[in-house]
Amino acid sequence: MKGDLFFIFVLLCLLAFFLAAGCTGNSEYNEQIGEPDDPVTYEPADECIVPDATLDEKIGQMIMVGFRGFTADNDSQIADDIRNGRVGGVILFDRDVALNSSERNIKSPEQVSLLNSQLQGYAEKIPLFISVDQEGGKICRLKESYGFPAVPSAEYLGSMDNETITREAGSILADTVKNAGFNMNFAPVVDLMVNPDSPAIGKLNRSFSDDPVVVARNAGWIIDEHQKAGIITAIKHFPGHGSAMADSHAGFTDVTDTWSEEELIPYEILIDEGVPDMVMTAHIYNQNLDPDYPATLSEKTITGILRDRLDYDGVVITDAMDMGAIADNYGMKEALNLSINAGCDIILFANNIVYDERIAENATGLIKELVLDGDIPEERINESYERIIRLKMKYLGCE
Numbered sequence: 244m245k246g247d248l249f250f251i252f253v254l255l256c257l258l259a260f261f262l263a264a265g266c267t268g269n270s271e272y273n274e275q276i277g278e279p280d281d282p283v284t285y286e287p288a289d290e291c292i293v294p295d296a297t298l299d300e301k302i303g304q305m306i307m308v309g310f311r312g313f314t315a316d317n318d319s320q321i322a323d324d325i326r327n328g329r330v331g332g333v334i335l336f337d338r339d340v341a342l343n344s345s346e347r348n349i350k351s352p353e354q355v356s357l358l359n360s361q362l363q364g365y366a367e368k369i370p371l372f373i374s375v376d377q378e379g380g381k382i383c384r385l386k387e388s389y390g391f392p393a394v395p396s397a398e399y400l401g402s403m404d405n406e407t408i409t410r411e412a413g414s415i416l417a418d419t420v421k422n423a424g425f426n427m428n429f430a431p432v433v434d435l436m437v438n439p440d441s442p443a444i445g446k447l448n449r450s451f452s453d454d455p456v457v458v459a460r461n462a463g464w465i466i467d468e469h470q471k472a473g474i475i476t477a478i479k480h481f482p483g484h485g486s487a488m489a490d491s492h493a494g495f496t497d498v499t500d501t502w503s504e505e506e507l508i509p510y511e512i513l514i515d516e517g518v519p520d521m522v523m524t525a526h527i528y529n530q531n532l533d534p535d536y537p538a539t540l541s542e543k544t545i546t547g548i549l550r551d552r553l554d555y556d557g558v559v560i561t562d563a564m565d566m567g568a569i570a571d572n573y574g575m576k577e578a579l580n581l582s583i584n585a586g587c588d589i590i591l592f593a594n595n596i597v598y599d600e601r602i603a604e605n606a607t608g609l610i611k612e613l614v615l616d617g618d619i620p621e622e623r624i625n626e627s628y629e630r631i632i633r634l635k636m637k638y639l640g641c642e
Contacts, residue, residue, distance in 0.1 A: 301628040302610045304331035309594035315361045325365035329603040332372030337384045341598045359424025370639040374427035401451030409461045413468030427475040431465045433509040434485035444485045455508035480525035499530040521558045526568035540581035558630045563593035576609045588627035
């Protein structure tokens with residue numbers, strides 16, 4: 244009990260510091276630390292074995308969706324999707340882009356905690372990934388205005404490049420996410436600050452630095468603090484979004500003339516150290532990497548570079564497939580076919596730019612059809628299912 248009270252006291256002190264400093268505060272520490280700590284290894288709470296999982300169940304684990312509602316009642320579509328194994332994870336937002344509304348899933352710590360408890364309660368055999376984008380700075384779904392603690396931006400943390408400051412921020416992020424009932428945070432960003440005017444990265448202060456070593460070092464500290472709290476992280480956006488002059492939310496994003504191999508260095512460092520839980524793809528197009536497809540849909544990029552060259556065998560999740568760069572240029576069936584064959588394990592439908600209440604049912608149906616028609620080998624489904632279950636075993640255990 245004394246330990247708990249001390250931890251709460253320390254956390255409140257740290258919160259007071261960050262609220263005073265803000266996202267662009269200039270507090271300085273003298274100590275500069277070199278490399279992130281070794282990653283924490285977790286043992287599963289118990290065996291997570293689903294004997295004789297059906298093709299439908301395996302496909303369902305590969306789908307993550309967004310939905311509408313501050314609650315998830317028993318008769319809601321999302322409850323039905325979870326109970327019937329059509330999704331393996333969900334993502335929550337504080338805004339509904341399609342409706343241009345601030346009413347979506349998040350309005351207070353108590354409400355979010357209850358909602359997440361409801362969602363997890365519908366998962367029967369395998370626990371649910373419950374995710375959020377909580378990077379700090381401008382990209383926070385759990386905002387200070389809703390009663391959650393503020394955390395500085397990655398740009399601020401990278402400019403300080405100090406282990407104490409970054410770990411404090413990472414600890415607050417992890418505890419905020421955990422206390423609200425999430426088990427996954429889509430952070431940290433490891434894109435380089437190649438272009439400060441990049442609309443999706445630089446202008447939003449989402450990058451630690453233009454120095455890949457600084458990026459990897461600070462990302463490692465953030466990830467370690469999440470792992471200590473038992474929160475899954477996802478580094479993003481592979482193979483690098485920091486040089487993009489366009490926002491892939493809005494449409495086609497070509498980095499052929501601006502991207503460089505240096506943008507792979509944070510991934511190389513972190514993967515070599517065994518740090519990442521997950522890697523999220525970018526919807527960027529680079530003719531030099533693949534003349535035909537953007538990264539999310541590119542076997543040359545996901546399998547050729549991330550898996551074969553960088554030797555990454557963990558979970559790969561797509562960025563939201565309803566973003567303009569994909570949705571405006573590919574049909575859903577084609578995008579599913581290409582992304583899964585490229586080597587992606589979890590297909591994310593934020594379901595926010597456009598909304599489809601039955602997105603999970605539609606997606607799982609199309610994937611099964613692609614498998615039965617021979618377009619996606621069943622072995623690819625098995626590979627993804629095994630990676631997903633391995634990650635859930637590590638952090639979540641099973642009933």
